[in-house]
Amino acid sequence: MTDKYLPKAEQKTEFVRSMFDGIAHRYDLVNRLMTLGLDRSWRRSAIRLMDLDRGSTIVDLGCGTGDLIREASRVGLQSIGIDLSFQMLVAARNVNAPFVQADASQLPIATGSIDGVVSGFALRNFSDQHTVFAEIYRALIPGGRLSILEVDRPQQRWIRFGHRIWFNHVVPRIGALFSVAAAYRYLPQSIAYLPSPQELETMLQSVGFAQIDRRQLQRGLAQIVTATKPMMSSC
Numbered sequence: 001m002t003d004k005y006l007p008k009a010e011q012k013t014e015f016v017r018s019m020f021d022g023i024a025h026r027y028d029l030v031n032r033l034m035t036l037g038l039d040r041s042w043r044r045s046a047i048r049l050m051d052l053d054r055g056s057t058i059v060d061l062g063c064g065t066g067d068l069i070r071e072a073s074r075v076g077l078q079s080i081g082i083d084l085s086f087q088m089l090v091a092a093r094n095v096n097a098p099f100v101q102a103d104a105s106q107l108p109i110a111t112g113s114i115d116g117v118v119s120g121f122a123l124r125n126f127s128d129q130h131t132v133f134a135e136i137y138r139a140l141i142p143g144g145r146l147s148i149l150e151v152d153r154p155q156q157r158w159i160r161f162g163h164r165i166w167f168n169h170v171v172p173r174i175g176a177l178f179s180v181a182a183a184y185r186y187l188p189q190s191i192a193y194l195p196s197p198q199e200l201e202t203m204l205q206s207v208g209f210a211q212i213d214r215r216q217l218q219r220g221l222a223q224i225v226t227a228t229k230p231m232m233s234s235c
């Protein structure tokens with residue numbers, strides 16, 4: 001598959017914003033279909049692995065329609081949802097949390113004020129991942145936790161084969177049937193924006209994060225990367 005559905009670097013943020021505006025109304029339905037409902041347990045794990053006390057305040061970065069916020073509220077966390085796409089936030093209107101339309105690379109959050117940041121399937125869409133990590137680090141309190149849920153690249157041959165067929169051929173058809181075809185052609189290609197585990201670890205370390213841990217889910221269909229802002233850190 002070529003990368004003909006990927007935008008030019010300087011157009012990526014606007015491309016991503018308008019793409020998610022366009023698919024917001026059917027986003028949840030297509031998500032459930034294309035992950036066969038597995039995304040729910042992945043989200044629960046992303047929240048659990050943040051390992052924060054009840055009453056802690058978190059930001060859900062690239063919150064979309066608010067699924068992670070629902071899971072967070074089940075374990076007593078208070079969330080603020082931030083997303084680039086206004087229509088995704090409109091689709092999240094039944095979720096009880098404050099929402100802000102903003103770019104993850106310029107967080108409207110005071111320095112050292114947030115206990116945790118969670119982000120689900122948004123990393124690939126950020127134009128400047130390094131700047132986003134620096135912003136997350138700035139916004140967290142010392143000891144604050146980051147949990148990133150993303151798709152992954154399965155290593156085992158047969159799983160990789162099945163995954164490729166599903167992601168490259170079935171998902172775009174599901175998307176075309178129920179939503180906007182072009183958006184679900186972008187989706188498999190956006191894997192090109194996914195940093196390797198080593199690149200991700202290096203990026204997180206370079207902005208100051210420690211205790212970086214990566215777990216694969218369902219043999220590499222998805223992954224959760226967690227990290228901590230050290231207690232002895234400058235904001």
Ligand SMILES: C[S@@+](CC[C@H](N)C(=O)[O-])C[C@H]1O[C@@H](n2cnc3c(N)ncnc32)[C@H](O)[C@@H]1O
Binds near residue numbers: 064082
């Ligand atoms: C694949 S959706 C994931 C939504 C939700 N987190 C979930 O788990 O279903 C990615 C979301 O990230 C948002 N996003 C992409 N780039 C962003 C940015 N630079 N700043 C904030 N949100 C962004 C998109 O608008 C979209 O809602």
